[in-house]
Amino acid sequence: MVHCSRHKNNGRAAIEYHYHPDRLNFPLKRVGERGQDQWEVISWDQALDEVAEKLNYYRDTFGAESVAAATGTAHYGDYTWTKSKFLNLFGSPNNHGNEAICHGPQTKAYESTLGWAGQIWLTPGVTNTLVLNSNQRESAPVCFAAIEGVKASGGKIISISPRFGNVSMLADYYLPVRPGSDGALYLAWLNVIINEDLYDHEFVEKWVVGFDELKEFVQPWTPEKAAEICWVSADMIRETARVYATNQPSRIIAMQSYDGQAPNGFRTLRCVAMLEAIIGAADNGCPVAGPVNPDVFEDDYHAERNDMLPWSQQVKQIGGDRFNVLGFPGWKLLGEGQLRRYGTAMYTHWSNQGHAPTMWRQILDEKPYPVKALIMTGCGALTKYSNTKLVLEAFKKLDLIVVADFFPNANTAMADYVFPMSDWMERPLMESYGASLMANVACGMNAVEPLYERRSDYDFWRGLGIRCGQEEYWPQETLIENHDYRVKGTGKTFEEIATHEKCIAEPLVHLGYQKINPKTGEAYGFATPSGKAEFHSEVLEKLGQDPLVHYEEPNFSPYSTSEYAQQYPYILITGCRVQPFYHSEHRQIRALRDLHPDPIVEVNPETAQALEPPLVDGDWAWIETHLGRIKMRVRVSTAVGVGIVSAEHNWWFPEDDPKLPSLYGAFKSNINVVLDDDPDKCAQELGGYTNKNAMCNIYKALV
Ligand SMILES: Nc1nc2c(c(=O)[nH]1)N[C@H]1C(S)=C(S)[C@@H](COP(=O)(O)OP(=O)(O)OC[C@H]3O[C@@H](n4cnc5c(=O)[nH]c(N)nc54)[C@H](O)[C@@H]3O)O[C@H]1N2
Numbered sequence: 001m002v003h004c005s006r007h008k009n010n011g012r013a014a015i016e017y018h019y020h021p022d023r024l025n026f027p028l029k030r031v032g033e034r035g036q037d038q039w040e041v042i043s044w045d046q047a048l049d050e051v052a053e054k055l056n057y058y059r060d061t062f063g064a065e066s067v068a069a070a071t072g073t074a075h076y077g078d079y080t081w082t083k084s085k086f087l088n089l090f091g092s093p094n095n096h097g098n099e100a101i102c103h104g105p106q107t108k109a110y111e112s113t114l115g116w117a118g119q120i121w122l123t124p125g126v127t128n129t130l131v132l133n134s135n136q137r138e139s140a141p142v143c144f145a146a147i148e149g150v151k152a153s154g155g156k157i158i159s160i161s162p163r164f165g166n167v168s169m170l171a172d173y174y175l176p177v178r179p180g181s182d183g184a185l186y187l188a189w190l191n192v193i194i195n196e197d198l199y200d201h202e203f204v205e206k207w208v209v210g211f212d213e214l215k216e217f218v219q220p221w222t223p224e225k226a227a228e229i230c231w232v233s234a235d236m237i238r239e240t241a242r243v244y245a246t247n248q249p250s251r252i253i254a255m256q257s258y259d260g261q262a263p264n265g266f267r268t269l270r271c272v273a274m275l276e277a278i279i280g281a282a283d284n285g286c287p288v289a290g291p292v293n294p295d296v297f298e299d300d301y302h303a304e305r306n307d308m309l310p311w312s313q314q315v316k317q318i319g320g321d322r323f324n325v326l327g328f329p330g331w332k333l334l335g336e337g338q339l340r341r342y343g344t345a346m347y348t349h350w351s352n353q354g355h356a357p358t359m360w361r362q363i364l365d366e367k368p369y370p371v372k373a374l375i376m377t378g379c380g381a382l383t384k385y386s387n388t389k390l391v392l393e394a395f396k397k398l399d400l401i402v403v404a405d406f407f408p409n410a411n412t413a414m415a416d417y418v419f420p421m422s423d424w425m426e427r428p429l430m431e432s433y434g435a436s437l438m439a440n441v442a443c444g445m446n447a448v449e450p451l452y453e454r455r456s457d458y459d460f461w462r463g464l465g466i467r468c469g470q471e472e473y474w475p476q477e478t479l480i481e482n483h484d485y486r487v488k489g490t491g492k493t494f495e496e497i498a499t500h501e502k503c504i505a506e507p508l509v510h511l512g513y514q515k516i517n518p519k520t521g522e523a524y525g526f527a528t529p530s531g532k533a534e535f536h537s538e539v540l541e542k543l544g545q546d547p548l549v550h551y552e553e554p555n556f557s558p559y560s561t562s563e564y565a566q567q568y569p570y571i572l573i574t575g576c577r578v579q580p581f582y583h584s585e586h587r588q589i590r591a592l593r594d595l596h597p598d599p600i601v602e603v604n605p606e607t608a609q610a611l612e613p614p615l616v617d618g619d620w621a622w623i624e625t626h627l628g629r630i631k632m633r634v635r636v637s638t639a640v641g642v643g644i645v646s647a648e649h650n651w652w653f654p655e656d657d658p659k660l661p662s663l664y665g666a667f668k669s670n671i672n673v674v675l676d677d678d679p680d681k682c683a684q685e686l687g688g689y690t691n692k693n694a695m696c697n698i699y700k701a702l703v
């Protein structure tokens with residue numbers, strides 16, 4: 001329900017997916033050299049026994065922190081908290097994922113400002129003005145339908161994006177912002193809304209900490225100043241700020257366009273949270289959903305057993321001390337207010353991660369301690385992370401790589417053990433986003449029993465857990481028994497909910513911060529340390545981060561690195577979603593691949609014409625940065641502005657050679673091969689690396 005393409009509603013493709021001849025059906029153990037595609041089929045018991053024996057050995061010899069896990073976006077609710085629970089009980093703080101560049105910056109920006117994650121999806125019927133990037137029809141079709149609803153009922157749509165996409169077509173205002181510069185634009189919106197007195201005085205006086213400081217800070221940020229930085233006219237900035245503030249209720253839904261920006265993503269999203277607050281929209285029109293009541297549902301925060309990992313291990317988290325808003329320090333400080341207000345906090349899976357780019361480097365130099373094993377469930381490390389060749393070098397150095405997945409891919413090709421996972425038709429699903437972005441838990445029964453030896457992520461982590469001394473903590477033998485246990489507070493079984501309501505939903509409470517807590521007789525307030533909306537954030541200050549906001553010129557930009565820009569003159573945005581695919585997935589599903597056979601790079605006609613030789617539609621082109629080059633197929637399109645290049649992400653070719661150095665063509669067309677992840681250039685707060693505002697060269701590929 002959350003990421004709409006995740007459950008692949010295309011019926012024809014679902015059947016193909018389920019019975020696909022390439023599916024992983026049995027556990028595999030590597031027999032030849034790593035990366036040579038030589039395997040032995042073994043039983044689950046043997047595979048789990050052998051992996052657990054090695055993990056126990058690493059823990060006893062090098063410390064539990066020498067075992068790390070990495071995951072990606074959540075498909076199935078049971079792979080998120082199970083991994084965190086295993087790690088917490090095992091003693092390792094090293095949980096890695098995408099949150100430095102996925103929704104982490106947004107989540108943390110809202111948490112630090114308003115106490116809980118902002119909703120990234122649109123609730124139908126509550127909006128007059130919508131501010132969006134441009135691609136929801138591909139990335140979030142349900143949200144797109146709601147956007148169309150807003151439009152149909154006379155609402156205003158402001159699309160801010162360097163790429164004119166399906167949302168821009170509906171827009172009343174289209175702002176072709178320079179990639180990576182949205183922060184400057186929003187500072188100018190704050191300037192206009194404050195100076196033209198368009199803000200909610202009562203809210204600001206009663207509920208905001210740091211308003212005067214912000215007011216002073218944004219004074220130099222006139223629309224004229226922002227216009228020079230953002231490439232959007234001052235008049236347009238002024239007019240859209242007024243529309244946003246006056247044509248209420250208003251929402252800003254930015255999604256990965258800001259999350260994927262370094263160094264500004266987090267700060268830009270702090271501006272967004274402050275804008276929602278000063279116009280009086282905080283917790284109104286539901287940007288702050290809050291969690292599902294933990295008395296009714298055992299949420300992920302509790303299921304993860306975060307109480308079990310001692311501080312002495314937490315401090316060993318890789319990159320957690322440096323990129324501390326996403327690491328343990330920030331998670332714990334933000335959690336204090338949340339526990340007070342809601343009785344629960346954001347779960348670690350998404351909200352507390354180590355820094356993957358730092359981990360690859362630590363695997364190679366073993367400082368300050370060695371990392372021996374990496375377990376990946378739901379993680380395309382060799383497709384999704386920037387600087388992918390470095391990731392491969394790190395893989396080669398690891399003693400043990402374990403991958404649980406549905407299909408063979410570059411990661412399984414480099415693994416020592418591969419576990420076959422059950423798909424969404426075979427697994428009783430409980431999507432517990434109640435612990436993060438939305439106040440509901442979606443439930444659905446499996447349609448069929450798993451084929452062959454496919455099992456769930458719950459089975460995988462529980463299987464390892466009971467072999468690593470955690471038996472007493474995993475009492476429910478099956479996933480469905482565990483679901484029953486977690487929904488016990490509703491007085492129903494999981495199957496009853498999954499068959500009838502299909503959801504455990506909290507009634508949405510508007511202006512919940514104003515409601516009186518019967519236990520104290522005082523208003524609940526926000527889940528921040530002060531109980532107010534914190535423009536000056538106490539948590540950020542304690543973490544040594546900027547407690548307010550500021551804007552920095554991106555590391556790679558026509559302005560900040562003029563020498564680099566001469567060699568790599570085009571601004572590169574990446575990862576604009578396309579409907580048949582979910583990140584690296586579905587390239588082997590004929591029904592879907594036929595819709596979109598090649599990796600596409602979009603180039604403006606003027607840019608394409610000016611190249612020597614010129615690029616025409618259907619050409620293959622090299623995209624090059626200081627890290628090398630990859631090849632994609634050209635679409636000449638006015639959707640992107642002159643000088644901007646938009647490349648798809650996470651491409652590989654299941655039809656290619658599985659062995660090294662090819663690894664299913666993982667280095668041929670994946671834009672991440674040429675994107676930088678240097679920790680010194682990462683965003684200070686969460687360690688985000690840039691995949692929305694890099695620089696590149698592009699030229700015709702003659703072969
Ligand atoms: N089909 C499909 N759907 C998906 C996914 C998928 O892989 N496939 N992935 C899911 C996941 S995990 C995520 S995080 C979401 C992401 O969801 P979205 O954020 O909607 O992702 P994109 O499609 O990348 O859209 C980003 C938009 O931002 C624009 N953009 C790029 N750079 C900038 C910039 O600097 N400023 C501004 N203002 N705009 C910019 C791009 O032109 C693009 O239109 O999608 C989810 N949905």
Ligand SMILES: Nc1nc2c(c(=O)[nH]1)N[C@H]1C(S)=C(S)[C@@H](COP(=O)(O)OP(=O)(O)OC[C@H]3O[C@@H](n4cnc5c(=O)[nH]c(N)nc54)[C@H](O)[C@@H]3O)O[C@H]1N2
Nearest residue numbers: 072073075076102378379380384404574575583584649691
């Ligand atoms: N250049 C660039 N790179 C990007 C992005 C971008 O916009 N531009 N977007 C980034 C973002 S926002 C994200 S979220 C990441 C996505 O990164 P990932 O989520 O890691 O996506 P994939 O690379 O598709 O790898 C996921 C793997 O997990 C498997 N899998 C899926 N669900 C499950 C499950 O429930 N259990 C198990 N065991 N396996 C499962 C899939 O088959 C697949 O092989 O990519 C990031 N990378």
Ligand SMILES: [Mo]
Nearest residue numbers: 073098102103
């Ligand atoms: Mo994401």
